[in-house]
Amino acid sequence: MSAVLRADDLERGFPGRRSFGEMLRGRPRPVVQALAGVSLTLNRGETLAVVGESGCGKSTVARALVRLIDLDAGQIDFEGQDVRTLRGEALRRYNRRVQMVFQDPYGSLNPRMTVGETLAEALNVHRMVPPGQVAGRVAELLALVRLPADSAARLPHEFSGGQRQRIAIARALAVEPEVLIADEIVSALDVSVQAQILNLLLDMQERLGLSILFVSHDLRVVRHLAHQVAVMYLGRVVELGPAEALFQRPKHPYTQALLRAAPKLATGPGSRSTAAALTGELPSPMNVPSGCPFHTRCPEAFPRCAQERPRLHLDPVDQRHQVTCHLYDGPMAIAAVQGAGG
Ligand SMILES: Nc1ncnc2c1ncn2[C@@H]1O[C@H](COP(=O)(O)OP(=O)(O)OP(=O)(O)O)[C@@H](O)[C@H]1O
Ligand code: SF4
Ligand SMILES: [Mg+2]
Missing domain, CATH: 3.40.50.300 (P-loop containing nucleotide triphosphate hydrolases)
Known part of the structure; x- marks a missing residue:
């Protein structure tokens, strides 16, 4: 293709935007x-x-x-x-x-x-x-x-x-x-x-x-x-892949939550996972959380998520399916892929 x-x-x-107070205090835009x-x-x-x-x-x-x-x-x-x-x-x-x-x-x-x-x-x-x-x-x-x-x-x-x-x-x-x-x-x-x-x-x-x-x-x-x-x-692509794979086996906790929020779509094994639906406020794009930007709402977050930006991972079988999440790092990757795939 x-x-x-x-x-x-x-x-x-x-x-x-700055508030009036921030302007008075000379805070940068x-x-x-x-x-x-x-x-x-x-x-x-x-x-x-x-x-x-x-x-x-x-x-x-x-x-x-x-x-x-x-x-x-x-x-x-x-x-x-x-x-x-x-x-x-x-x-x-x-x-x-x-x-x-x-x-x-x-x-x-x-x-x-x-x-x-x-x-x-x-x-x-x-x-x-x-x-x-x-x-x-x-x-x-x-x-x-x-x-x-x-x-x-x-x-x-x-x-x-x-x-x-x-x-x-x-x-x-x-x-x-x-x-x-x-x-x-x-x-x-x-x-x-x-x-x-x-x-x-x-x-x-x-x-x-x-x-x-x-x-x-x-x-x-x-x-x-x-x-x-x-x-x-928040200004980043967190998961990308063929539609069928992404809907059936969503990898990123955010994608899983989005799919759970649209219940009629939840047909794949990933959508039956234990991941909670999307909760919490969307952070301000002027104040993007440290580490993984999704960590403030992610049901799977662990301490590293708040500190380190996750890197892009390619699915070992279908490299068109990509995800940016620490769950797919190193030895945890296999467990995470199995968890996301059901
Ligand atoms: N011309 C602009 N000036 C200032 N901020 C902007 C401008 N265009 C977009 N933004 C900001 O950039 C961010 C991304 O905006 P964008 O319109 O691309 O989002 P979106 O995903 O299309 O949202 P929606 O689903 O509401 O259409 C938002 O925080 C928005 O307020
Ligand atoms: S990197 Fe951590 S916080 Fe971000 S989506 Fe993955 S598990 Fe959740
Ligand atoms: Mg728009």
């Missing part, structure tokens, strides 16, 4: 480390889901990949090119080939432009078809996302949330991208509408060979379509 998009060790901090060394690979024609609680850095990864925000460090590789160095025409080409769809399609669609104008604009900006063929291509795109042909003459507010998300997807597909970055694109929709959009994505992937990076906090949604899953916690 070849990689289409690879992120290596991405780092990005944002200035955090704290830093929110939204990404603290994130590495991921999106394989061609596959879906990589990025999951985790609110604020763990999912959208920051997505935005960094489409260059909506700059990075402090790290590298993004697209088909062997370092995306951070792209300028001019090469950057424009990248921006066409890697498209993003957002949670709120209403916010990203121009309310004063008809759907036809919105799609035509996307086609024209990148000169996708000769001017005489734009109207025909708009009709094809509407059919592709299963919207009625007369949608072209209507304004975004005339559509439901699910239909607006189809329009946003059609606009992204208009420029024939290889990669679609979808940030919580079904989170605001009813469950039945969610299923329609997910099926549409699966269909697009099959027909167009799209590679999809799918950001979601909802594991039920992810299970539907992910080939690979990356679990994030």
Whole structure:
């Protein structure tokens, strides 16, 4: 399986808020480390889901990949090119080939432009078809996302949330991208509408060979379509692996807790483990706990966890399955793997 998009060790901090008292005392502005060394690979024609609680850095990864925000460090590789160095025409080409769809399609669609104008604009900006063929291509795109042909003459507010998300997807597909970055694109929709959009994505992937990076906090949604899953916690990827293995045999105590918090998913032996469901407050990203950032909530934590950062471990049988946790260190590793696997 070849990689289409690879992120290596991405780092990005944002200035955090100070209280009035902290300002008076001249305390320096704290830093929110939204990404603290994130590495991921999106394989061609596959879906990589990025999951985790609110604020763990999912959208920051997505935005960094489409260059909506700059990075402090790290590298993004697209088909062997370092995306951070792209300028001019090469950057424009990248921006066409890697498209993003957002949670709120209403916010990203121009309310004063008809759907036809919105799609035509996307086609024209990148000169996708000769001017005489734009109207025909708009009709094809509407059919592709299963919207009625007369949608072209209507304004975004005339559509439901699910239909607006189809329009946003059609606009992204208009420029024939290889990669679609979808940030919580079904989170605001009813469950039945969610299923329609997910099926549409699966269909697009099959027909167009799209590679999809799918950001979601909802594991039920992810299970539907992910080939690979990356679990994030406080700006770090704590577990990454093939979806089947990760759902059936979650290794990281955080993944196990997330799965237990979504009971309908808990079918694998790992989910029947004795690990407690997720408890305790999510620490502030301005004050990340020492050692393993999860140690303040981890039911398996032992003294070393508060002192030493855990390192990345590859599953000895399937090296695509990776986990960052001390339970997999040295002689304890075998017991831990057995414990996580049931
Ligand atoms: N532009 C910004 N300025 C300041 N802080 C930011 C900015 N963007 C993100 N952050 C902070 O970085 C951290 C990660 O944010 P991010 O939006 O990536 O999380 P997320 O996983 O997408 O969360 P959610 O599930 O709520 O969408 C958060 O603490 C957030 O407050
Ligand atoms: S390193 Fe320790 S605290 Fe962190 S997840 Fe593993 S067992 Fe829990
Ligand atoms: Mg987000």
